[in-house]
Amino acid sequence: KTGKVDLSHGAGGRAMAQLIGEIFAENFANDLLAQGNDQAVFSVPPGRLAMTTDGYVVSPLFFPGGNIGSLAVHGTVNDLAMAGARPLHLSASFILEEGFPLADLARIAESMGAAAREAGVKIVTGDTKVVERGKADGVFISTAGIGVVPDGLDLSGDKARPGDVILVSGTIGDHGVAIMSSRENLQFETQILSDSAALNGLVADMVAACGESLRLLRDPTRGGLAATLNEIARQSNIGVRIEEDALPVKPEVAAACELLGLDPLNVANEGKLIAFVAPEAAEKLLRVMREHPLGKDAAIIGACVDDPHHFVQMRTSFGGGRIVDWLSGEQLPRIC
Amino acid sequence: KTGKVDLSHGAGGRAMAQLIGEIFAENFANDLLAQGNDQAVFSVPPGRLAMTTDGYVVSPLFFPGGNIGSLAVHGTVNDLAMAGARPLHLSASFILEEGFPLADLARIAESMGAAAREAGVKIVTGDTKVVERGKADGVFISTAGIGVVPDGLDLSGDKARPGDVILVSGTIGDHGVAIMSSRENLQFETQILSDSAALNGLVADMVAACGESLRLLRDPTRGGLAATLNEIARQSNIGVRIEEDALPVKPEVAAACELLGLDPLNVANEGKLIAFVAPEAAEKLLRVMREHPLGKDAAIIGACVDDPHHFVQMRTSFGGGRIVDWLSGEQLPRIC
Numbered sequence: 001k002t003g004k005v006d007l008s009h010g011a012g013g014r015a016m017a018q019l020i021g022e023i024f025a026e027n028f029a030n031d032l033l034a035q036g037n038d039q040a041v042f043s044v045p046p047g048r049l050a051m052t053t054d055g056y057v058v059s060p061l062f063f064p065g066g067n068i069g070s071l072a073v074h075g076t077v078n079d080l081a082m083a084g085a086r087p088l089h090l091s092a093s094f095i096l097e098e099g100f101p102l103a104d105l106a107r108i109a110e111s112m113g114a115a116a117r118e119a120g121v122k123i124v125t126g127d128t129k130v131v132e133r134g135k136a137d138g139v140f141i142s143t144a145g146i147g148v149v150p151d152g153l154d155l156s157g158d159k160a161r162p163g164d165v166i167l168v169s170g171t172i173g174d175h176g177v178a179i180m181s182s183r184e185n186l187q188f189e190t191q192i193l194s195d196s197a198a199l200n201g202l203v204a205d206m207v208a209a210c211g212e213s214l215r216l217l218r219d220p221t222r223g224g225l226a227a228t229l230n231e232i233a234r235q236s237n238i239g240v241r242i243e244e245d246a247l248p249v250k251p252e253v254a255a256a257c258e259l260l261g262l263d264p265l266n267v268a269n270e271g272k273l274i275a276f277v278a279p280e281a282a283e284k285l286l287r288v289m290r291e292h293p294l295g296k297d298a299a300i301i302g303a304c305v306d307d308p309h310h311f312v313q314m315r316t317s318f319g320g321g322r323i324v325d326w327l328s329g330e331q332l333p334r335i336c
Numbered sequence: 337k338t339g340k341v342d343l344s345h346g347a348g349g350r351a352m353a354q355l356i357g358e359i360f361a362e363n364f365a366n367d368l369l370a371q372g373n374d375q376a377v378f379s380v381p382p383g384r385l386a387m388t389t390d391g392y393v394v395s396p397l398f399f400p401g402g403n404i405g406s407l408a409v410h411g412t413v414n415d416l417a418m419a420g421a422r423p424l425h426l427s428a429s430f431i432l433e434e435g436f437p438l439a440d441l442a443r444i445a446e447s448m449g450a451a452a453r454e455a456g457v458k459i460v461t462g463d464t465k466v467v468e469r470g471k472a473d474g475v476f477i478s479t480a481g482i483g484v485v486p487d488g489l490d491l492s493g494d495k496a497r498p499g500d501v502i503l504v505s506g507t508i509g510d511h512g513v514a515i516m517s518s519r520e521n522l523q524f525e526t527q528i529l530s531d532s533a534a535l536n537g538l539v540a541d542m543v544a545a546c547g548e549s550l551r552l553l554r555d556p557t558r559g560g561l562a563a564t565l566n567e568i569a570r571q572s573n574i575g576v577r578i579e580e581d582a583l584p585v586k587p588e589v590a591a592a593c594e595l596l597g598l599d600p601l602n603v604a605n606e607g608k609l610i611a612f613v614a615p616e617a618a619e620k621l622l623r624v625m626r627e628h629p630l631g632k633d634a635a636i637i638g639a640c641v642d643d644p645h646h647f648v649q650m651r652t653s654f655g656g657g658r659i660v661d662w663l664s665g666e667q668l669p670r671i672c
C-alpha cells in the first residue's frame with residue numbers, strides 16, 4: 001500500500017504471501033517454484049552434484065552493468081561452473097530492510113529472473129525475511145545452487161602441477177572498478193561496466209574441447225586475481241609465475257585504478273575465470289575460449305613452477321620481478 | 337586480533353581465510369567442506385531431490401533453547417523433512433556486522449556444527465560477508481539444503497482432501513513465546529524453551545509406518561498453526577475444522593501468551609510439524625508419532641472438510657465456533 005517493505009512482509013501472513021506472489025513468483029516463474037511447498041522436489045540427471053552458496057551485500061545495489069539480483073545469479077552459477085558443472089537450480093534467500101522501496105525490489109527480482117533464464121537455471125525455492133529500519137542495508141540476498149558434474153571430470157584447486165599453463169578469460173578489474181567508481185561518483189570518458197556474467201556457457205565449451213587436460217577453474221572474485229592465484233598455489237603446493245604484460249586490463253580500468261589507488265590484480269571480477277591446463281593443451285584452450293563472446297580477450301598469463309614457498313611472482317613490464325601477495329586488509333568492502 | 341569481526345574478514349584475503357579456517361571449518365568439519373573449492377562435489381543416492389532455503393534474522397541471537405546457528409540448521413532440515421526427504425547437505429551463508437564478537441560467532445558455529453551432526457547432515461559449502469557497523473544486526477545466516485525423497489512418496493500442500501485427519505506433533509507456541517519472553521525479559525516460574533529441533537528422525541518413522549496414507553507435512557513456523565492451516569486449505573481447496581480442546585499448549589506458554597497478548601495459534605514453532613493423513617491411518621500415525629521423543633505430545637486436532645471458502649474454523653473450549661484467520665500484520669518480527 002505504501003510502496004515500501006514493512007515488517008508484515010516478513011511475518012508469514014497475507015502480506016508476505018502477496019509480496020512473494022507478486023514480486024518473486026512472477027519474475028522467477030517456473031514449474032518447480034510453482035509447487036509452492038516448503039521445498040522444491042525434482043529429478044536430477046545422473047552424475048555427481050556440485051553445491052555452492054554466496055551472500056550478496058554489494059553497495060550500491062544498482063551499479064553500471066548490473067545489480068545485486070543479476071549478480072546473485074551470476075556469482076552462484078559461476079561457482080558451480082568452476083567445477084565444470086552444468087548449473088541446474090538456485091535457491092534465493094532475501095533479507096529486506098523495512099522501508100525499502102517495493103519498486104526497487106521488483107527491479108532486482110526482474111533482473112534475477114532474467115539472469116536465471118539466460119544462464120539456463122531455475123530459482124526453485126526462496127525465503128523472505130524483513131528486519132527493522134536500520135538493521136540491514138536495503139537488501140541482502142543469499143543464493144545457493146546445485147549443478148551436475150559430467151562423469152570423469154574432476155577439477156579441483158589442488159590439481160595444478162609445475163609446468164601447467166594459466167589462462168584468464170578476459171580483462172581484469174572491471175567489476176570492482178565499476179562499483180568503486182559508482183560509489184565515489186567518478187565520471188570517465190568511457191563508462192566502466194561490471195563484467196558480471198554467467199560463465200557456464202564458456203566453461204561448457206572449454207570442457208568439451210579440453211576436459212581431460214583441464215586441472216582447475218576458479219573465478220577471481222573478492223581479492224582479485226592475486227588472491228585467487230595465491231589460494232591455488234597454496235592448495236596445489238606449487239609456485240606461480242605470471243607476466244604483467246600478458247594481463248588483459250582495459251585502459252579505462254587501468255586509469256581508474258591509478259586514480260583510486262588500486263591495483264587491478266587485487267580488484268574483484270564477476271564474469272572472469274582463470275584456468276590451469278596441461279601445457280600441451282594450452283593453445284587449443286586459448287583458441288576455444290576466444291571463440292566464445294565471454295572469452296574473446298582470453299590470454300595466457302603464466303605458468304606453474306615448483307616452489308615450496310607457494311610464491312606468486314610477476315615479471316613486470318619493466319623487466320623486474322615482484323611478489324604478488326594477497327591483501328590482508330579491507331581495501332574494497334561490499335564489492336559483491 | 338581485536339576479538340571482533342572487522343571488514344578484512346570479508347575481503348577475500350588472509351584474514352578471511354583464517355576466520356573461515358578457525359571458526360567455520362573447525363566446527364563444521366567434514367570431508368566435503370574440506371575440498372576447499374568454490375563448491376562441494378559429491379554423489380547422491382538415487383531418488384528425486386528436495387531443495388530449500390531459509391534466512392535467519394532472529395533477535396536475540398541467543399535464546400532459551402538455542403541460538404541462530406542451531407535454528408539455521410533445524411529450520412532447513414525441517415523444510416526438507418516436510419517432503420519426506422532424507423536431508424543430506426546444507427550450505428551456510430553468513431552476513432556479519434563489523435564489530436561482532438568473534439567469541440559469539442564461534443559459539444554460533446559450534447551450535448551449528450553440533451546441530452548438523454545430530455541431524456545427520458553436512459555443511460558442505462559456505463560464504464562469509466562483512467558489512468559496516470550499523471548496516472546489519474550482528475549476524476544473519478542463510479542456509480540452503482538438499483535431501484533425497486524416497487521413491488513413491490509424493491507429499492504436497494495440495495494433497496489434502498475432505499475427510500483427511502490433521503495431527504500436530506506436540507505443543508504449539510513454544511518457540512515464539514521463548515523468543516518474546518527473552519526479548520521482553522520476562523521471568524516465569526518454569527523457563528520457556530524454544531522447541532527448535534530437527535524433525536527428520538520423526539518424519540522417517542512416520543513415513544516408514546504410514547507413507548502411502550500421508551498427504552502432506554508442514555512445519556508451522558512464522559504465522560504459527562493458523563497461517564499453516566490457512567495456506568494448506570487454500571492450496572488443497574478444502575476447509576479445515578479443528579478443536580481448541582485438542583490443541584496441545586503448555587500451561588506456561590498459555591500463561592505467557594495471555595500476558596503478551598498473543599494467541600498460541602499465531603505463534604511460531606521450530607520443532608513441530610502438522611500432518612494430514614487418510615482417516616484410516618490416523619490412529620496408527622498418532623501411535624508412531626508418540627513413540628518418538630519429538631512426537632510424545634502428538635495429538636489429532638481436526639479434519640478436512642469440503643469448503644469452497646477454504647475457511648479454517650475452530651470449535652472453542654466453550655463450545656462456540658470461530659474462524660481462525662492468518663494475521664495480516666507484523667505481530668512477531670524477527671522470530672526466526
Ligand SMILES: Nc1ncnc2c1ncn2[C@@H]1O[C@H](COP(=O)(O)OP(=O)(O)OP(=O)(O)O)[C@@H](O)[C@H]1O
Pocket residue numbers: 012020024025028033035036037038039092093094124125126127128389390411415557558
Ligand atoms: N523471495 C522468494 N522468492 C521466491 N520464492 C519465495 C520467496 N520467499 C518465499 N518463497 C516461497 O514461498 C513459499 C513459502 O515460503 P516460506 O518461507 O513461508 O516457507 P517456509 O520456509 O516453510 O516457512 P519459514 O520461512 O517461516 O520457515 C515457499 O514455497 C518458498 O519457496
Ligand SMILES: Nc1ncnc2c1ncn2[C@@H]1O[C@H](COP(=O)(O)OP(=O)(O)OP(=O)(O)O)[C@@H](O)[C@H]1O
Pocket residue numbers: 053054075079221222348356360361364369371372373374375428429430460461462463464
Ligand atoms: N562461513 C563459512 N563456513 C564454511 N565454509 C565457508 C564459509 N565461508 C566460506 N567458506 C568456504 O571457504 C572457501 C572460500 O570461500 P569464498 O567465499 O572465498 O569462495 P567463492 O564463493 O568462490 O568467492 P566469493 O565469495 O568471493 O565469490 C569455500 O570452500 C567456501 O565453501
Ligand SMILES: [Mg+2]
Pocket residue numbers: 038414415418554555556557
Ligand atoms: Mg516450512
Ligand SMILES: [Mg+2]
Pocket residue numbers: 054075076079221374
Ligand atoms: Mg563466489
Ligand SMILES: [Mg+2]
Pocket residue numbers: 126127128389390391
Ligand atoms: Mg522460508
Ligand SMILES: [Mg+2]
Pocket residue numbers: 078079082218219221374
Ligand atoms: Mg568462486
Ligand SMILES: [Mg+2]
Pocket residue numbers: 038390411412415557
Ligand atoms: Mg522454513
Ligand SMILES: [Mg+2]
Pocket residue numbers: 053054055462463464
Ligand atoms: Mg563465497
